[in-house]
Amino acid sequence: xxxxxxxxKSTTAEALMLRLADDGRTVGLLDGDAVxxxxxxxxxxxxxxxxxNVLRVARLARTIVDSGGIAVCALVSPYRDVRRRARQIVGExxxxxxxxxxxxxxxxxxxxxxxxxxxxxxxxxxxxxxxxPYEPPLRPExxxxxxxxxxxxxxxxxxxxxxxxxxTARARGTRRITAWL
Numbered sequence: 001x002x003x004x005x006x007x008x009k010s011t012t013a014e015a016l017m018l019r020l021a022d023d024g025r026t027v028g029l030l031d032g033d034a035v036x037x038x039x040x041x042x043x044x045x046x047x048x049x050x051x052x053n054v055l056r057v058a059r060l061a062r063t064i065v066d067s068g069g070i071a072v073c074a075l076v077s078p079y080r081d082v083r084r085r086a087r088q089i090v091g092e093x094x095x096x097x098x099x100x101x102x103x104x105x106x107x108x109x110x111x112x113x114x115x116x117x118x119x120x121x122x123x124x125x126x127x128x129x130x131x132x133p134y135e136p137p138l139r140p141e142x143x144x145x146x147x148x149x150x151x152x153x154x155x156x157x158x159x160x161x162x163x164x165x166x167x168t169a170r171a172r173g174t175r176r177i178t179a180w181l
Contacts, residue, residue: 003100006107008146013074058086
């Protein structure tokens, strides 16, 4: 899942992970904040380091998928090119890009981490959506909006997954899709 900070990626990903686990699936959740603390604490928020972070997550997601699990990833992942490279790492036939399409104004109003307020006061530089670009997906497999209940988005994602053979992903030759980023 990709989207701005505060878009609802983590909340949706956690609920999706629980739903899939309840269905008996082995699921690994790779949340951007947790990954930054545990796997990428050596990185800054420069463009190069953001790309490195996303590619690290993609390699970890690939490991989960190769082991028969489902990797649910929730990252800002602001650049289209690095999301394309992550898709290649995970595998074109095992990757679904879900755009959590939440307007910047809504993310700023939520601002649960205080990031936007700090950036607007000039205390933080390079915040995606404020003074660093966010490149929304041009053709995500699925776009969701968090102006509806989380449970509805989770069901929408699960419904999409059950219809994969009939989706646009199938047109690209997808047989089994088990990773999201």
